[in-house]
Amino acid sequence: MCGRYAQFTSPGDLAEIFGATLDIADVSPRYNAAPMQWLPVIRQRPSGERVVQTLRWGLLPSWAKDETIANRLINARAETLAEKPSFRSAYRKRRCIVPADGFYEWAKRPDGKQPYYIHASDGSILAFAGLWERWTRPDDGESIDSFTIVTTAANDLMRALHDRMPAILAPDATARWLDPASKPDALGDLLGPCPDARLALHPVTREVGNVRNEGAELIAAISDEDTRAN
Numbered sequence: 001m002c003g004r005y006a007q008f009t010s011p012g013d014l015a016e017i018f019g020a021t022l023d024i025a026d027v028s029p030r031y032n033a034a035p036m037q038w039l040p041v042i043r044q045r046p047s048g049e050r051v052v053q054t055l056r057w058g059l060l061p062s063w064a065k066d067e068t069i070a071n072r073l074i075n076a077r078a079e080t081l082a083e084k085p086s087f088r089s090a091y092r093k094r095r096c097i098v099p100a101d102g103f104y105e106w107a108k109r110p111d112g113k114q115p116y117y118i119h120a121s122d123g124s125i126l127a128f129a130g131l132w133e134r135w136t137r138p139d140d141g142e143s144i145d146s147f148t149i150v151t152t153a154a155n156d157l158m159r160a161l162h163d164r165m166p167a168i169l170a171p172d173a174t175a176r177w178l179d180p181a182s183k184p185d186a187l188g189d190l191l192g193p194c195p196d197a198r199l200a201l202h203p204v205t206r207e208v209g210n211v212r213n214e215g216a217e218l219i220a221a222i223s224d225e226d227t228r229a230n
Helices: 011-017 067-072 088-093 171-178 224-229
Strands: 005-007 030-033 038-044 050-057 075-077 095-100 102-109 112-120 126-136 143-153 164-166 199-203
Touching: 005 095, 011 038, 011 050, 038 126, 038 171, 088 095, 088 126, 095 143, 095 171, 126 164, 126 171
Parallel strands: 050 143, 075 143
Antiparallel strands: 005 030, 005 102, 038 050, 038 095, 095 126, 102 112, 112 199, 126 143, 143 164
8 A cells, every 4th residue: 555655846846747737836845745635646637738736635536425535545456446436437537647756665573663765766756646536525515636546566675565555657658547538448557566676665764654744854764773773
């Protein structure tokens, strides 16, 4: 799964990287992005224009009776996107890219869970496959656009930490993923585990476990000795 990630590349740089128009005010860097926060994603308008906008993490299907379901829909398994009522409509029509500088996963240790930061080995931005939905609050008519991150089986590098990982799109796959004309049954090949060589990882402070903590120190590598004292 993916329950926490880092997104500190500026919206302007994201727009340049993904060939998109900036449609948000400046947002603060996030080194500890968590569910229910408003975070940048890339969507494609019917005209073909790509836009960078902020959506709330935790999918709210249009049929949801209230917002509580969002906490349970922060991830969507690639293998069942076309089947699950929560995701199948968005998979057909409302796909997006969730940009991330890296993400976190926890390894089980005798003394507790040790977090690791996983990022692109070449320092580039990662493009998570995502889905989005628009939900209208019954009480006041306010619309909320929300997203979920698609997950897939872990690659060999990640398997020591968890059996799942975000579905990371290859650079040449982003156009096909965003294109509303792409049929879901022709997208499955984009959602497998990414090559091991594309990623690198290192242990980080356990302070990242608290969603109130923020800052670049959360992604800094710590030594093996520090992990024991951490």
